[in-house]
Amino acid sequence: xxxxxxxxxxxxxxxxxxxxxxxxxxxxxxxxxxxxxxxxxxxxxxxxxxxxxxxxxxxxxxxxxxxxxxxxxxxxxxxxxxxxxxxxxxxxxxxxxxxxxxxxxxxxxxxxxxxxxxxxxxxxxxxxxxxxxxxxxxxxxxxxxxxxxxxxxxxxxxxxxxxxxxxxxxxxxxxxxxxxxxxxxxxxxxxxxxxxxxxxxxxxxxxxxxxxxxxxxxxxxxxxxxxxxxxxxxxxxxxxxxxxxxxxxxxxxxxxxxxxxxxxxxxxxxxxxxxxxxxxxxxxxxxxxxxxxxxxxxxxxxxxxxxxxxxxxxxxxxxxxxxxxxxxxxxxxxxxxxxxxxxxxxxxxxxxxxxxxxxxxxxxxxxxxxxxxxxxxxxxxxxxxxxxxxxxxxxxxxxxxxxxxx
Numbered sequence: 001x002x003x004x005x006x007x008x009x010x011x012x013x014x015x016x017x018x019x020x021x022x023x024x025x026x027x028x029x030x031x032x033x034x035x036x037x038x039x040x041x042x043x044x045x046x047x048x049x050x051x052x053x054x055x056x057x058x059x060x061x062x063x064x065x066x067x068x069x070x071x072x073x074x075x076x077x078x079x080x081x082x083x084x085x086x087x088x089x090x091x092x093x094x095x096x097x098x099x100x101x102x103x104x105x106x107x108x109x110x111x112x113x114x115x116x117x118x119x120x121x122x123x124x125x126x127x128x129x130x131x132x133x134x135x136x137x138x139x140x141x142x143x144x145x146x147x148x149x150x151x152x153x154x155x156x157x158x159x160x161x162x163x164x165x166x167x168x169x170x171x172x173x174x175x176x177x178x179x180x181x182x183x184x185x186x187x188x189x190x191x192x193x194x195x196x197x198x199x200x201x202x203x204x205x206x207x208x209x210x211x212x213x214x215x216x217x218x219x220x221x222x223x224x225x226x227x228x229x230x231x232x233x234x235x236x237x238x239x240x241x242x243x244x245x246x247x248x249x250x251x252x253x254x255x256x257x258x259x260x261x262x263x264x265x266x267x268x269x270x271x272x273x274x275x276x277x278x279x280x281x282x283x284x285x286x287x288x289x290x291x292x293x294x295x296x297x298x299x300x301x302x303x304x305x306x307x308x309x310x311x312x313x314x315x316x317x318x319x320x321x322x323x324x325x326x327x328x329x330x331x332x333x334x335x336x337x338x339x340x341x342x343x344x345x346x347x348x349x350x351x352x353x354x355x356x357x358x359x360x361x362x363x364x365x366x367x368x369x370x371x372x373x374x375x376x377x378x379x380x381x382x383x384x385x386x387x388x389x390x391x392x393x394x395x396x397x398x399x400x401x402x403x404x405x406x
Contacts, residue, residue, distance in 0.1 A: 003304075009070055012063060016071045019043055020078025027079040030209035031361050034202060036165045037209050040082040041120055049086075051115040053094035058111035060097070065245070066310040068094075069253040073303070076257025077264070080365045081209030083254045085162035091250050092123040092170040096186075099246060101231050109225075113168065113188075122166035122191070124157040124215060125236075139182040139236060142217060144173040150223040151175075151187060153195075161212040163198055166191050169215070172236060175229065182235040188226040195220030206364035244382075245313040245326035248373055252306055252330045255369040259299045259337035262362040266344040267292065269352075269359070282347075291347055295340045302332040324386045331379035334370035341366030 005013065023040050030037045044050065053068055054060025063071065068090060076083035093114050097107040113119050127141055142155025153173055163169065169191055172184050189196060199214035233239045240247060270282040270292070282288050309325035316322050345352050345363040352359040370376040385392060 005070065008063075009067055012061075012067055013070050013074055015047060015049075016074035017077075019047060020074050020076075023075065023078030023082050027081070027209075028356055028358070028361060030079065030081065032208075032355065034204075034208040034211065036162070036211045037079060037082045038165050040079060041086065041162070041165050044082075044086055045118050045120070050089070050118060050120065051093070051111070053090045054097045054111050054114065055107075058097055058107050059115045060093075060111060062098075064310070064314040065249060066307060066314050068250055069306060069310045072250060072253035073257045073260065076254040077261040079209065080254060080258045080261075080362075081207050083257060084207055084251065085165075085210040085212075087250050087254055088123040088161045089121045089166070091247060092121045094250075095246065096170070096228070099243075102228060103230060106228055106230070110188075119167035120162070120165060121188075122160055122163045122169040124160050124163075124169050124171045126159040127156065128158050130158075140172050140174040140184050142171065142173045143176045144185065144187060144222070144227070145176045147221075150221055151227050151229075153187065153189065153217045153220040153222055155217050156199075157215040157217070159212045160198070160215045161210045163191065163213055163215055164211050171217070175232065178232065180234060182238075184233045184236045184239075185227065185229040185231065187222045187228065189217075189220060189222055193220055193222075206361075206366070206368050242323070243318050244374060245309060245322045246318060248330065249306075249309060249313060249326045251372055252326075252333050253310075255337045255366070255372065256299070256303055256306060256333050258362055258366045258369065259295075259302075259333070259340045262337075262341045262344040262359065262366060263292075263295050263299060265358045265362060266295075266347050269348055273351075288347055291343050295343055298332075298336040299340060302329065302336040305329040305332050320386065324383065327374065327379045327382045327386075330374055331376055331383065334372070334376050334379070337366045337369035341369075 022043060023037070026037065026039070051060030052063050052071060054062070056062035072083050072087055075086070093110065096102055096110045114121060142153065142157060144151040144153050153171065155173065157171065160169070169189050171187050171189050173187055174181065174183060175185050195218045197216040197218070199216055202208070202211050202213045270288050272281060274281050306329040309322070309329040312325045313322040341363045344359050348359045354360060374382070385395065
C-alpha cells in the first residue's frame with residue numbers, strides 16, 4: 001500500500017475540508033431541530049461530488065473507496081449527519097455503477113440521473129425487525145408485484161436517511177412472483193411518486209439531522225425503466241454478508257471523522273481553560289495528557305486500518321481479505337470513536353454537558369459508532385471465524401428460527 005495520498009486525493013481532501021468548515025456553522029442548529037441540512041446537500045452538488053463513487057467511464061470522479069474514505073473523514077468533522085446521510089447516496093450510486101452487478105446501459109442511465117440531472121439518491125434497505133446480528137432478517141417484506149409496464153410496490157422501509165431531501169430512492173424489494181422470500185431486486189422510486197409517504201419518526205440520541213424516517217409505499221408504481229430486475233439477488237442476507245466492505249466500510253469513515261472532531265474540540269477546551277487559582281491550562285494536567293495521548297493514538301491507528309481496508313477493497317474487490325480488513329477496521333474505529341467521544345465529554349466536565357456544546361453533540365453522535373452496522377459484536381464474530389478458519393456452514397445458528405417462517 002502506498003501511504004502517501006495521490007494528488008487527486010489531496011485535492012479531494014482539501015475540498016471536503018473547506019466544505020466541512022461551512023457545514024460546521026449550522027451543525028448545532030440542525031442537530032437541535034433534527035432538521036435536514038438541505039443547504040449542505042446543495043453545496044455537495046455544486047462541488048460536483050454527487051458522482052464521487054461513479055467511475056470516470058460514466059462521467060464520475062471515480063474516487064474509489066479509499067478516496068471516499070478520505071472525503072467522508074473530512075466532511076464528518078463539519079457535520080456528521082450530513083456526511084452519514086450523503087454517504088447513503090454514494091453507496092447507492094457505487095452499487096449501481098461500480099460494483100459490476102449491472103449492465104453498462106443501467107450504469108449510464110443512473111450516471112445521467114445523478115450527474116447530468118443532479119439528482120440526490122436515498123438508499124432504502126432496512127425494515128422494522130431487521131438486525132445486523134442476523135443477516136437473514138434483511139429479507140425484504142416490501143413486495144413488488146409485476147404489472148403492465150412495471151411494478152407496484154407495497155411495504156414500509158425504516159432508517160431512510162436523507163429521504164426528505166432526496167430526489168429519488170433506491171429501494172430493495174422482494175419480487176412477489178419469486179417464491180424465495182430472501183430474493184430481492186432494486187427499483188428507483190421518485191420521492192414525489194404517488195403512494196410514497198414519509199413518516200416523520202426520527203427523534204434520536206445522535207445523528208439527528210440525517211432525518212432517517214420511515215417510508216410507507218402503498219400501490220406505488222415503478223416503470224420498467226426504473227426496475228433494475230436484470231439482477232435478481234437470490235439472498236439479500238448473503239449478498240450483504242459478502243459485500244460488507246462495499247456497503248458498510250463507507251459508514252466507518254464518517255464515524256472516524258466524529259472522533260477526530262472530538263479530539264480537536266477537546267484539545268481547544270483543555271488548552272484554553274485555566275482552573276481557578278492556577279497559571280497553567282488543563283492541558284498540563286497529567287490525567288488530561290494521558291487521555292489526549294490515548295485518543296490520538298487510537299484514532300490514528302484506526303484511521304490507517306480503515307484506509308488499508310479501503311485500499312484492499314479497491315485493489316482486490318469483495319475478497320475474503322477485503323472483508324476481513326473491513327471488519328477489523330470497523331471494530332477499531334467503532335471502539336476508538338465511542339471511547340474518544342466519551343473521554344472528551346469527561347474531560348470537558350460539567351461544562352460539556354450543555355446543549356449547544358460541540359463536545360456534547362459529538363458525544364451523542366459518537367455513541368452510535370460501535371452500534372452502526374456491522375456492530376462491534378458482529379465484527380468480532382466475523383474476525384474470529386476467519387482467524388480460526390471455521391467452516392461457516394458448521395457454525396451453530398445463534399437463535400432458533402421461527403417455526404412459522406415469519
